[in-house]
Amino acid sequence: xxxxxxxxxxxxxxxxxxxxxxxxxxxxxxxxxxxxxxxxxxxxxxxxxxxxxxxxxxxxxxxxxxxxxxxxxxxxxxxxxxxxxxxxxxxxxxxxxxxxxxxxxxxxxxxxxxxxxxxxxxxxxxxxxxxxxxxxxxxxxxxxxxxxxxxxxxxxxxxxxxxxxxxxxxxxxxxxxxxxxxxxxxxxxxxxxxxxxxxxx
Amino acid sequence: xxxxxxxxxxxxxxxxxxxxxxxxxxxxxxxxxxxxxxxxxxxxxxxxxxxxxxxxxxxxxxxxxxxxxxxxxxxxxxxxxxxxxxxxxxxxxxxxxxxxxxxxxxxxxxxxxxxxxxxxxxxxxxxxxxxxxxxxxxxxxxxxxxxxxxxxxxxxxxxxxxxxxxxxxxxxxxxxxxxxxxxxxxxxxxxxxxxxxxxxxxxxxxxxxxxxxxxxxxxxxxxxxxxxxxxxxxxxxxxxxxxxxxxxxxxxxxxxxxxxxxxxxxxxxxxxxxxxxxxxxxxxxxxxxxxxxx
Numbered sequence: 001x002x003x004x005x006x007x008x009x010x011x012x013x014x015x016x017x018x019x020x021x022x023x024x025x026x027x028x029x030x031x032x033x034x035x036x037x038x039x040x041x042x043x044x045x046x047x048x049x050x051x052x053x054x055x056x057x058x059x060x061x062x063x064x065x066x067x068x069x070x071x072x073x074x075x076x077x078x079x080x081x082x083x084x085x086x087x088x089x090x091x092x093x094x095x096x097x098x099x100x101x102x103x104x105x106x107x108x109x110x111x112x113x114x115x116x117x118x119x120x121x122x123x124x125x126x127x128x129x130x131x132x133x134x135x136x137x138x139x140x141x142x143x144x145x146x147x148x149x150x151x152x153x154x155x156x157x158x159x160x161x162x163x164x165x166x167x168x169x170x171x172x173x174x175x176x177x178x179x180x181x182x183x184x185x186x187x188x189x190x191x192x193x194x195x196x197x198x199x200x201x
Numbered sequence: 202x203x204x205x206x207x208x209x210x211x212x213x214x215x216x217x218x219x220x221x222x223x224x225x226x227x228x229x230x231x232x233x234x235x236x237x238x239x240x241x242x243x244x245x246x247x248x249x250x251x252x253x254x255x256x257x258x259x260x261x262x263x264x265x266x267x268x269x270x271x272x273x274x275x276x277x278x279x280x281x282x283x284x285x286x287x288x289x290x291x292x293x294x295x296x297x298x299x300x301x302x303x304x305x306x307x308x309x310x311x312x313x314x315x316x317x318x319x320x321x322x323x324x325x326x327x328x329x330x331x332x333x334x335x336x337x338x339x340x341x342x343x344x345x346x347x348x349x350x351x352x353x354x355x356x357x358x359x360x361x362x363x364x365x366x367x368x369x370x371x372x373x374x375x376x377x378x379x380x381x382x383x384x385x386x387x388x389x390x391x392x393x394x395x396x397x398x399x400x401x402x403x404x405x406x407x408x409x410x411x412x413x414x415x416x417x418x419x420x421x422x423x424x425x426x427x428x429x430x431x432x433x434x435x436x437x438x439x440x441x442x443x444x445x446x447x448x449x450x451x452x453x454x455x456x457x458x459x460x461x462x463x464x465x466x467x468x469x470x471x472x473x474x475x476x477x478x479x480x481x482x483x484x485x486x487x488x489x490x491x492x493x494x495x
Binding site: 019022180181182183184185186191193194195 | 254255256258453454457458459460461464465
C-alpha cells in the first residue's frame with residue numbers, strides 16, 4: 001500500500017515542543033508511541049489471529065520502521081474492560097464479542113477453506129472477512145453472535161479506532177493532535193487555525 | 202443654520218476674556234482627538250485580531266484596519282497640533298473612517314442575520330459583533346467634531362447643523378450606551394463568572410446618564426460629579442484591559458498559548474472604548490462650559 005500524502009509537509013509530532021502541547025500531553029503521547037501495552041487478555045492463539053485480521057483490515061505502509069501495534073491496544077482495552085459506554089442490544093458485551101468472534105472467524109476459515117485463518121493466504125483471509133461482513137456464514141458459533149453486527153460494530157470500530165489513535169497514523173489524516181493546551185479557535189466551515197493541517201487536493 | 206444656537210452666542214454678564222474661551226475650545230478639540238485616537242487604537246487592535254480570526258474571508262475586512270490606522274495617525278496629529286483652525290486631510294480621513302464604520306455595521310448585521318436562526322441570542326453571541334463597528338463610527342465622528350470645534354472662529358460651534366456641545370453630549374451618551382450593551386451581552390455570555398465583570402454594566406451607565414442629562418440641560422448642573430464619574434469610567438477602561446489580560450492568562454496554556462488565547466479569552470482592546478468615550482465626555486463638558494462664556 002502506498003502512503004497517500006494529502007497533508008505533505010505536515011507533522012503532528014512536530015508540535016511536541018510548541019505551545020500546542022504541555023508536559024502532560026507529551027508524556028501521554030510518548031507513552032503511546034514508545035511503550036505498547038503487553039498482551040494480557042487474549043490467548044496466544046487468539047492473539048495471532050487478531051494480528052492477522054488487523055493486517056488485513058488496515059495493511060500498513062511497508063516503508064515505516066515499525067507498525068502501529070493495533071492488537072496491543074485492543075488487548076489493553078479488553079483487559080481493562082474500558083468499554084465504549086454503550087452496547088448493542090443483540091451483542092453480548094465487548095470482551096465476549098471478541099472471544100466468540102475470533103473463534104467463529106477461525107471456525108469459518110476451517111469450514112470454508114480447510115485451514116486456520118492465520119495459515120490462509122491474504123486473498124483467502126479477505127474472503128473470510130468478507131463473508132463475515134456480509135453475514136454469509138456457516139460456522140455454528142455465529143448462532144449467538146450476529147456476524148454483521150460484530151464485524152461493523154466491534155471488529156471494524158476497534159481496529160480502525162486504535163490505528164488512528166496512534167501518533168504514527170495522525171499525519172495521514174491531518175489530525176491536529178491532542179488539543180491540550182492549544183485547541184481550536186476558528187471552527188466554522190472552511191475555516192482553520194494556522195496550527196492546523198492543510199489538505200492538498 | 203437656523204437652529205437654536207442662542208445658548209452658544211448669548212454673552213455672559215461676567216464677560217470672561219475671549220482667550221479663556223479659545224483655550225477651552227482648544228482643550229475640547231484636543232480631548233476629542235485623544236478620544237478618537239484611543240477609539241481608533243482600540244478598533245485597530247481589536248479588528249486586527251478578530252478579522253484575522255475571520256481569516257479576512259471577505260476582502261473588505263481589511264478596510265477598518267486601514268481606516269482606524271489612518272484615524273489613529275491623524276487624531277494623534279490633531280491632538281498635538283497647536284494650529285487653531287481645522288485641517289482638511291484630517292477631516293476627510295475622519296469622515297471616511299466614520300463611513301467605513303457605518304458600512305461595517307451593515308456587514309455585521311448581515312453576518313448575524315444570514316446565520317441559521319437569524320437574529321437569535323446564539324448568533325448575537327457568536328456572529329460578527331454588532332456593536333464593534335460603532336467604535337469606528339465614533340472614532341471618526343469624534344475626530345470630525347474636533348475639526349469642527351477648531352473651525353468655530355466666530356464662536357459658533359456646530360455639528361451636523363446642531364449646536365456642538367449638546368449634540369456631542371448626546372453622541373457620547375449613545376456611544377456609552379452601545380458599549381455598555383456590548384459589554385453586557387458578552388459578560389452575560391461569560392456568565393459574569395468574575396464579580397468584577399459587573400463593573401462595566403454599573404459604572405458607565407451612570408456616566409452615560411450624567412452626560413445625557415448634561416445634553417438636555419445645555420449648561421450642566423452637576424459638572425463636578427459628571428467630571429468625576431467620567432474620570433472613573435476612563436480609569437475603568439484601563440482596569441478592564443488589565444482584567445482581560447488576566448482573563449487571557451487564565452485560559453488553558455496561559456500566555457504561552459497566546460496565539461489561541463488572545464482569541465479565546467476576553468478581548469484586551471475592548472475596554473479602552475470606555476476610556477475613549479469618557480475622554481469625549483470630558484471634552485463635551487469643556488464645550489458646554491465654553492458655551493456659557495461665548
